[in-house]
Amino acid sequence: GLICIFNGPNLNLLGTREPEIYGRDTLDDVESLCAEKCRELGHAMRFMQSNSEGDLVTWIQEARGKADAIVINPAAYTHTSIAIRDALSAFAGPFVEVHISNVHARESFRHHSYVSGIASAVIAGCGIAGYGYAIDTVARLLGHD
Ligand code: DQA
Numbered sequence: 001g002l003i004c005i006f007n008g009p010n011l012n013l014l015g016t017r018e019p020e021i022y023g024r025d026t027l028d029d030v031e032s033l034c035a036e037k038c039r040e041l042g043h044a045m046r047f048m049q050s051n052s053e054g055d056l057v058t059w060i061q062e063a064r065g066k067a068d069a070i071v072i073n074p075a076a077y078t079h080t081s082i083a084i085r086d087a088l089s090a091f092a093g094p095f096v097e098v099h100i101s102n103v104h105a106r107e108s109f110r111h112h113s114y115v116s117g118i119a120s121a122v123i124a125g126c127g128i129a130g131y132g133y134a135i136d137t138v139a140r141l142l143g144h145d
Contacts, residue, residue, distance in 0.1 A: 001068030001142055003135060005034050006059055007049035008075030014100075021101050023127055030128050034071075037132045041139040043068075053077055053084065060087035069138035070095035071131065078103075078113045085114040094141040096134040099124040 007027065010017060015026035031047045038045040046067070050056055056077065063070055070088070072095060077084050088095055102125025103110040116122050121137045123130040 002044045002046065002066060003038055003138055004059070004063045004067040004070050005031075005045060005047045005131070005135075006056055006070065006072045006074075007047075008056060008073060008077045009051040009053075011049050011073060011075055012051070021106075023100070025128050030131055033128060034131050034135060037135045041135065043135075043139060043142075053081055056081075057083050057087045060084065060091060064091055067091075067093065068142055069093045071098060071134040071138060072096075072115070073098045073100070073131075074115060078115060079109055081114055085118065088115055089118055094120040094138050096120055096137050097122045098130045098134045100127055100130060101125060 011027055014022055014030065015024055027049060034047055035045055048059060056074065060070065070091060070093065074081065074084050074097070078099070097113065097115050097119040104124065120141055121134070123133050126133060
């Protein structure tokens, strides 16, 4: 099946952005990790990033009927976006929410997520390895691992 991996704002700066929080790995490194994991599990992958909420909403809509599952790090939109939640609600397959950092150990405005309540699983604080765990999880939910 096809797994879409969507990344929200500022994740293009991974590796140079607050490395004490997000680490030194770049978004290209995250993509390589995801590609390797999807290959192992026999899934195709699309990996995308945008700083724009509208792009993310459009991509989630476009995944309908095409992708089997979504892995998403909505970044700061996690804490603000009803539009991304609504788009994910309209997606029939499983999706897993990923955060590189442990959002619950950080500022209180990061403790609430608009998408956690409709996600199949939520992974936070595992670093970029969390993307691999998310792919493992959707693969298990799809029954293909
Ligand atoms: C993040 C956590 C969010 O609170 C933050 O706005 C991000 C990244 C993470 O991966 O830890 O941009 O989603």
